[in-house]
Amino acid sequence: MEHIGERLIWYYVPFTDIAMPGGGLNVLTVFNTIVTMVTLWVLFWLGARKRAEVPGPGQAVVEMIVGAFDGLVASSLEFEEREANRKFFPLITALFVFLLLSNYIGFLPTQYFEEPTADINTTLSLGIMGMAIATYCGCRSKGVLGYLAELCGPMWAEPGIAGKLSAVFFFPLNVIGELSKIVSISFRLFGNIIGGSIIIIVVSQLTYNLVVPIGLDLFFVFFVGVIQAFVFTMLTLTYISVGIK
Amino acid sequence: MEIDPHHIELIGRLAGAGFALGLGGVGAAIGMGMAAGSADEGIMRQPQAQSSMLRTMLIGQAVGGSPSIFALVVGLLILFVPAMDLAHVGGNFIAMLVGAGLAVGFGCFGSGVGCGFPAAAACEGLARNPSRSSRVTSVMVIGQAVAQSPAIFATVIALILLFFYQHPGTDWAMMGICVGAGIAIGAGALGPGWGSGMTAGGAMSGIGHWPRSHGVTLRTMLVGQGVCETPAIFGMLVAFIMLFAMQNLQNDIVGFAKAVGAGIAVGFGGIGPGIGSGIAGKSGAEATATRPRLDALVLRTMLIGQAVSQSTAIYALIIALVLLYVI
Amino acid sequence: MDLTTLMTIVEAGVGQTADTAASAITGVDLRTAGAMIGAGICMGFGAIGPGIGEGYAAGRACEAIGRSPENAGLLTRTMLIGQAVSESTGIYSLVVALLILFVMR
Numbered sequence: 001m002e003h004i005g006e007r008l009i010w011y012y013v014p015f016t017d018i019a020m021p022g023g024g025l026n027v028l029t030v031f032n033t034i035v036t037m038v039t040l041w042v043l044f045w046l047g048a049r050k051r052a053e054v055p056g057p058g059q060a061v062v063e064m065i066v067g068a069f070d071g072l073v074a075s076s077l078e079f080e081e082r083e084a085n086r087k088f089f090p091l092i093t094a095l096f097v098f099l100l101l102s103n104y105i106g107f108l109p110t111q112y113f114e115e116p117t118a119d120i121n122t123t124l125s126l127g128i129m130g131m132a133i134a135t136y137c138g139c140r141s142k143g144v145l146g147y148l149a150e151l152c153g154p155m156w157a158e159p160g161i162a163g164k165l166s167a168v169f170f171f172p173l174n175v176i177g178e179l180s181k182i183v184s185i186s187f188r189l190f191g192n193i194i195g196g197s198i199i200i201i202v203v204s205q206l207t208y209n210l211v212v213p214i215g216l217d218l219f220f221v222f223f224v225g226v227i228q229a230f231v232f233t234m235l236t237l238t239y240i241s242v243g244i245k
Numbered sequence: 246m247e248i249d250p251h252h253i254e255l256i257g258r259l260a261g262a263g264f265a266l267g268l269g270g271v272g273a274a275i276g277m278g279m280a281a282g283s284a285d286e287g288i289m290r291q292p293q294a295q296s297s298m299l300r301t302m303l304i305g306q307a308v309g310g311s312p313s314i315f316a317l318v319v320g321l322l323i324l325f326v327p328a329m330d331l332a333h334v335g336g337n338f339i340a341m342l343v344g345a346g347l348a349v350g351f352g353c354f355g356s357g358v359g360c361g362f363p364a365a366a367a368c369e370g371l372a373r374n375p376s377r378s379s380r381v382t383s384v385m386v387i388g389q390a391v392a393q394s395p396a397i398f399a400t401v402i403a404l405i406l407l408f409f410y411q412h413p414g415t416d417w418a419m420m421g422i423c424v425g426a427g428i429a430i431g432a433g434a435l436g437p438g439w440g441s442g443m444t445a446g447g448a449m450s451g452i453g454h455w456p457r458s459h460g461v462t463l464r465t466m467l468v469g470q471g472v473c474e475t476p477a478i479f480g481m482l483v484a485f486i487m488l489f490a491m492q493n494l495q496n497d498i499v500g501f502a503k504a505v506g507a508g509i510a511v512g513f514g515g516i517g518p519g520i521g522s523g524i525a526g527k528s529g530a531e532a533t534a535t536r537p538r539l540d541a542l543v544l545r546t547m548l549i550g551q552a553v554s555q556s557t558a559i560y561a562l563i564i565a566l567v568l569l570y571v572i
Numbered sequence: 573m574d575l576t577t578l579m580t581i582v583e584a585g586v587g588q589t590a591d592t593a594a595s596a597i598t599g600v601d602l603r604t605a606g607a608m609i610g611a612g613i614c615m616g617f618g619a620i621g622p623g624i625g626e627g628y629a630a631g632r633a634c635e636a637i638g639r640s641p642e643n644a645g646l647l648t649r650t651m652l653i654g655q656a657v658s659e660s661t662g663i664y665s666l667v668v669a670l671l672i673l674f675v676m677r
Contacts, residue, residue, distance in 0.1 A: 194485075228471060230464075238548045498601050498602065520623065524630070543638055556659065
């Protein structure tokens with residue numbers, strides 16, 4: 001039980017002045033992130049190696065994932081031409097498969113494999129990345145002034161002094177709203193994954209590692225893992241499409 | 246003045262078990278009642294589909310009853326968990342039991358009510374469309390399982406308190422941590438459990454009316470439920486911070502007030518956003534089922550609305566972190 | 573019975589010597605403690621209303637968009653205005669809680 005607290009103090013708690021080992025670099029997270037990336041690369045390389053007319057099982061799985069996300073991205077962004085939708089498709093698909101495998105890696109029964117998503121630094125950086133891309137796309141499609149005008153609230157464009165005055169109220173609200181998106185999107189994933197792993201640790205200790213934790217593993221790793229990976233991906237996609245429109 | 250340690254122990258056990266069983270049973274009772282009521286209506290409308298409706302109702306009630314079973318288990322543990330050091334039982338022990346009781350009581354309340362919505366909607370949908378029984382039942386069980394995860398978080402915090410936080414004596418800081426963590430996860434799980442159940446209920450009534458849009462509706466439901474649970478995650482994070490990373494909390498009444506105040510802020514602050522996101526998710530899932538071709542537009546509106554309604558939960562989290570770290 | 577007496581009674585029951593600060597709760601301590609719990613109650617209960625209200629607005633907007641998708645922009649804008657207005661009570665709670673914590677304790 002003690003190492004749970006250690007994990008929290010080491011690299012999670014904001015506002016503390018506790019020195020982080022390795023200068024704030026969590027070796028386990030970096031290692032597991034690299035393992036995830038290499039595994040993904042190998043799997044997709046194997047799946048896409050032989051592009052046959054009648055797909056084998058590996059190719060079928062890869063085609064299924066790619067096809068599902070192609071449709072999802074296209075229906076969310078709703079551009080006229082196919083190519084414009086394809087621009088964000090690699091980002092969204094890669095985000096989903098990366099998060100999925102990261103959430104699943106904790107299932108491997110050694111102490112060296114921990115979910116990279118159970119580290120707030122991973123989820124926070126992914127959340128900041130998503131919001132930065134969304135902001136950039138918003139500025140690209142509407143212009144910087146247009147983007148700022150949108151932050152000034154829905155009544156800014158209307159004529160009259162009242163619309164301009166309402167910006168005093170709406171601008172701070174929208175800026176806080178944009179920042180709170182980062183907090184909520186990254187803390188949701190982080191909290192779910194670390195919550196599941198702590199629950200499994202606690203119940204394993206209480207039941208002396210008997211059968212119960214396997215059922216919890218099935219729920220918290222496989223079910224919650226895929227749902228949360230999908231929620232994170234969908235939210236990033238939604239924020240991007242809101243930024244563009 | 247001398248007080249028998251047995252009496253102190255008894256105070257804690259009775260107070261904690263009262264919170265756990267009293268609050269924890271209410272939710273599941275309401276939820277099961279909703280399921281039974283709508284199954285009655287359905288049987289009245291379509292008496293020949295009685296057996297499939299009865300089966301769906303019983304499955305829904307069995308799955309939806311598990312929050313109250315969590316509350317029962319933790320309540321019995323509160324009553325009968327062995328005290329490690331009976332000679333030095335004091336305020337810490339009472340606070341630990343009360344914290345565990347608050348956690349599991351409030352936490353299972355919300356999920357219990359929440360699990361009733363999909364069960365009721367499933368029975369209603371079967372009355373309209375009895376041939377879709379297996380699909381409706383499977384989506385209902387998925388929705389209920391997701392709606393129960395806040396209750397599971399609360400149960401685990403209660404178990405951590407019961408088995409790893411039995412400290413002898415009376416310390417302000419330890420009492421504050423126990424009660425604060427219990428309120429943070431308990432009240433924090435109430436709204437999300439409720440709201441997540443409402444989302445599942447909306448999806449179920451949508452699938453009951455328009456069974457063809459089953460796939461997109463399931464997707465909208467899962468995304469909506471995942472977003473609904475954010476306030477519970479905030480509560481759980483604050484509870485974990487208190488339990489595992491607050492060893493240097495000042496040991497006087499101010500430290501006690503800090504921990505309890507942070508727990509109240511993030512716990513009760515999560516009720517509204519949780520239920521509100523649930524209302525948004527309910528309408529979103531229903532609208533998706535009605536017009537499956539608009540799923541992206543509706544999902545986008547639903548997510549924006551949920552994100553805005555959760556900003557108050559983020560304010561509450563900020564106040565809790567300010568209380569714990571800055572002041 | 574105030575907190576101090578309760579604490580003394582509990583400690584007497586345990587048979588411990590009251591060596592911590594518990595025995596010497598001053599008025600200032602009580603005031604600070606009250607301010608902290610008060611800030612928690614202020615933000616916690618203050619967040620209930622806006623959360624439910626904004627969710628209600630979002631739900632109605634979803635239904636309306638499902639019915640008339642061609643007005644999606646107008647409906648989203650109206651939803652955001654309504655939510656911003658009902659958000660204001662949450663902001664009041666936040667401001668009052670921060671005032672309690674940083675100014676009035």
